Amino acid sequence: xxxxTQPPSMDCAEGxxxxxxxxxxxISGNEYVYWYRQIHSQGPQYIIHGLKNNETxxxxxxxxxxxxxxxxxxxxxxxxxxxxxxxxxxxxxxxxYGQNFVFGPGTRLSVLP
Amino acid sequence: xxxxxxxxxHLVMGMTNKKSLKCEQHMGHRAMYWYKxxxxxxxxxxxxxSYEKLSIxxxxxxxxxxxxxxxxxxxxxxxxxxxxxxxxxxxxxxxDREYEQYFGPGTRLTVT
Numbered sequence: 001x002x003x004x005t006q007p008p009s010m011d012c013a014e015g016x017x018x019x020x021x022x023x024x025x026x027i028s029g030n031e032y033v034y035w036y037r038q039i040h041s042q043g044p045q046y047i048i049h050g051l052k053n054n055e056t057x058x059x060x061x062x063x064x065x066x067x068x069x070x071x072x073x074x075x076x077x078x079x080x081x082x083x084x085x086x087x088x089x090x091x092x093x094x095x096x097y098g099q100n101f102v103f104g105p106g107t108r109l110s111v112l113p
Numbered sequence: 114x115x116x117x118x119x120x121x122x123h124l125v126m127g128m129t130n131k132k133s134l135k136c137e138q139h140m141g142h143r144a145m146y147w148y149k150x151x152x153x154x155x156x157x158x159x160x161x162x163s164y165e166k167l168s169i170x171x172x173x174x175x176x177x178x179x180x181x182x183x184x185x186x187x188x189x190x191x192x193x194x195x196x197x198x199x200x201x202x203x204x205x206x207x208x209d210r211e212y213e214q215y216f217g218p219g220t221r222l223t224v225t
Contacts (some may be wrong), residue, residue: 034213043117043203043216044156089154100169101214103155 003027004088009108014081018075020107022088025069030092033064034101035073037084037109044087044103047073078111085109115183117217119204125223128194136187136204144210145187147179148203150219156203162187163210194224 005023012018024033034049048055048062050071055062061074075082087106117138125131136145144163148156161169162181170179176198178190187204201221205214 043205043218043220046213046215048117049213080211085155100158100161103157105155 003031003090003102004104006086006088006104006107008105009110011077011110011112014080014111014113015077018078018082018109018111019072020073020075020086020088020109022073023070024088024090027068027090028092031090032092033062033071034089035060035062035089036087036089036103037082037086038087038106039081047086054086078109080111080113083109083111117204117206117215118215119202119220121220122218123221123223125225126191127225128196130194131190131192134189134202134204134222136189136206136217137185138206138215139185139186139213140206140208141150142206142208142215144207144214145181145214146207146214147187147189147204147206148216150201150203152200161210162190162197168210186212191222194222196224199223 016070032051035047036044038044047055047059050062064071085106085108087103089101120135147159148163149159150156156172159173161181165181176193180188201219203219205216207214
């Protein structure tokens with residue numbers, strides 16, 4: 001079962017920051033937060049992951065609250081090509097026996113012109 | 114080479130056919146995965162291979178048969194499928210089971 005909750009859909013204006021929230025109130029100490037996205041009819045794409053510190057890469061920033069019960073993925077300047085379903089996943093590392101990436105329903109982000 | 118490739122892109126097969134899906138990666142990854150994705154649903158894990166050995170089978174029917182001939186290649190053999198097996202089949206790989214997964218573009222399968 002997915003251990004995260006995300007809003008089913010969000011809109012964002014092109015050029016603005018897209019802030020995608022994720023709740024993971026039952027996260028354990030050794031569980032990381034991963035973000036993937038899936039553009040229509042393509043395979044999911046890895047974006048970023050983190051444990052407790054904020055992380056940034058060329059695609060996005062990940063902000064994790066101090067209590068680690070929620071996080072926000074930030075796309076700083078959204079473009080139309082960022083329209084996709086965004087998945088937030090928590091998973092232990094090292095993986096607990098049999099634990100795998102479990103995709104929940106995700107958030108459908110629509111970037112509007 | 115930083116991608117996972119899958120062939121074919123599209124496949125239409127009858128319920129009595131036997132076909133295979135192919136996945137390849139040349140990133141030196143030691144874990145490979147098959148997922149199934151129905152329309153408007155998230156991907157669901159089917160199989161996990163780690164160091165060329167099947168480590169997880171998520172109660173998948175025997176009409177789906179995975180094979181890992183070597184560390185770069187993963188096959189999914191299909192036999193006597195049902196129309197409800199029509200879906201996007203995704204392959205992924207990761208450096209190890211601990212690490213983030215990289216997905217291929219998928220094979221869109223239609224069973225008639």
